[in-house]
Amino acid sequence: MRSAPTTLVLLAFAALGAPASAQVTPVNLSAFSGNEYVLDFENLALGIQVMGELSGLGVVFDSSTGGWSTSPHSGYGGFFVTAAETAGAGAVGLLHNNSEEEILFTEPVVRVGFLFGSNVNVHVPVTFFRDGNQIGSANLVVSGDEIPFFGFEDPQGIDKVVFADEVNAMFVSQLDNLRFETDAVARGKGLKPGKGLMTAPATVGAGGGRFTCSASNGGTAPVSLRLAIVDAEGDPLAVADHTVAPDGTGLVESAQTSEVAASCKVSLLGKGNAKALRASLTAADTSGDVLAIVEGR
16 A cells, blocks of 8 residues: 655645535545555556446446546656656556546545646646535645645545536646545444455456455454455455454455456454454466455555
């Protein structure tokens, strides 16, 4: 899990042109629990529009204009690449076109944050919703050589974030390292029985491959777990139940599959110290060669 440096976090909130209204308030990176989901988009193919591909992780990107497509940070020029590297943004982000685009959460989140940058100075309005009602708004104000962090919080939950048009019609911008957490995760409980931790997805080539989901227990007592490998829609490809001893590991492996992307989901079947759990997903091609390893917690 990569994190933006504190200096960029402070810069982002100094740049907010207007504070979030209603229940939603701006927060910096330190407000997150450390158990949140973080999507960095590094394992997705370039140039594809991302919409429901990550719904199994609890998030859907909605755009009718071709936005939210994967794009390299290098497309903005050397100065932007340097800013992205400093922020820990990797090489790939999601392109935000000059149009209204949305991020929807299948379960309300108490905190959401992201890196956001542009090729020119921009002022992008965002609004926040719960159950169809607007609960807050803010402005993303960034310079063309920055990719700062913006975070927002509402204890009652946020289920939609809408990114509006910007006055400068020539701008393009990117979102990266989207992070979000529900109330259970934010309180450090990690999981309740039946709830699940999930890694970001890993991808294999067009011919498919094989996925392995593992969970390690760093606690002091055994934990009863269900491990599942799920596709982009959240449907299971393989499931296994394990009682994992302290310092032990449980795993499940899929059969050879034509699916090109999958995630590792770890659910508690009973009481346990979920904060001590770590999940890992390995993706291999049809020959067994490992293509990616995604760590999560």
